[in-house]
Amino acid sequence: MRVIEQLAELAEVDRELVTAADELGQIDARAGGDPEALRLEAHRAELEAEAARRTAARRTEELELEALGERRRHQERALYDGSVRHPGDLQRRQHEIQGLRQLGATHEERVLAAMEAEEAAQAELAAAAEAARATLARVGERRRADAGRRPQLERERAAAAIRRDRLVAQIPPAALRTYARTAQHRSPAVARIIHGTCSGCRLPVPARVLDQARRDELAVCETCERLLLL
Numbered sequence: 001m002r003v004i005e006q007l008a009e010l011a012e013v014d015r016e017l018v019t020a021a022d023e024l025g026q027i028d029a030r031a032g033g034d035p036e037a038l039r040l041e042a043h044r045a046e047l048e049a050e051a052a053r054r055t056a057a058r059r060t061e062e063l064e065l066e067a068l069g070e071r072r073r074h075q076e077r078a079l080y081d082g083s084v085r086h087p088g089d090l091q092r093r094q095h096e097i098q099g100l101r102q103l104g105a106t107h108e109e110r111v112l113a114a115m116e117a118e119e120a121a122q123a124e125l126a127a128a129a130e131a132a133r134a135t136l137a138r139v140g141e142r143r144r145a146d147a148g149r150r151p152q153l154e155r156e157r158a159a160a161a162i163r164r165d166r167l168v169a170q171i172p173p174a175a176l177r178t179y180a181r182t183a184q185h186r187s188p189a190v191a192r193i194i195h196g197t198c199s200g201c202r203l204p205v206p207a208r209v210l211d212q213a214r215r216d217e218l219a220v221c222e223t224c225e226r227l228l229l230l
């Protein structure tokens, strides 16, 4: 095998190694907890607390309405059981009952408003809980897929590393150094000459460089500096 062919294979192996490392990095990042799922869960918990506050507020209003009704019934009983005889006292109590009725009517509206607010909070909570559940399910599914993919990626990476070691042992050190320098700023470091054009930068390769490639010397693209395989 020509040196440039070995270098082209090395570039391919390096590309596989980078791809595997990238994918493993993404799997690791996903294992660290999904930010969207965490955000949705925090939002759900917030709405749950809000719904609980609304329920407590509705209960308080209901208790107050009940207390008002109880006070009114107490006055009515006193009015009709004959225990109040003094006309001034009777009038005072009738007046108070009237006031309690009005207060009760106003309070019923407050109870209704509290019930509506509670229902709205419950509906918002239900929607947020569903969104959080769906995202968690999706995250779980991806984690399971990741868990299945990881060993395969690790095997591929290990196999590529072995192939790389074998290749490197066969390639002359000077060519390896040139490759390493190019690979620092060009990926892939090796390009093909196709119809007289560099496949890396798509610009024509000068005749002099083409000649070098034909003579199996290490030819370098003058534009993108990639090593050229003919």
Ligand SMILES: [Zn+2]
Pocket (backbone or CB within 6 Å): 191, 198, 199, 200, 201, 202, 203, 221, 222, 223, 224, 225, 226
């Ligand atoms: Zn080029």
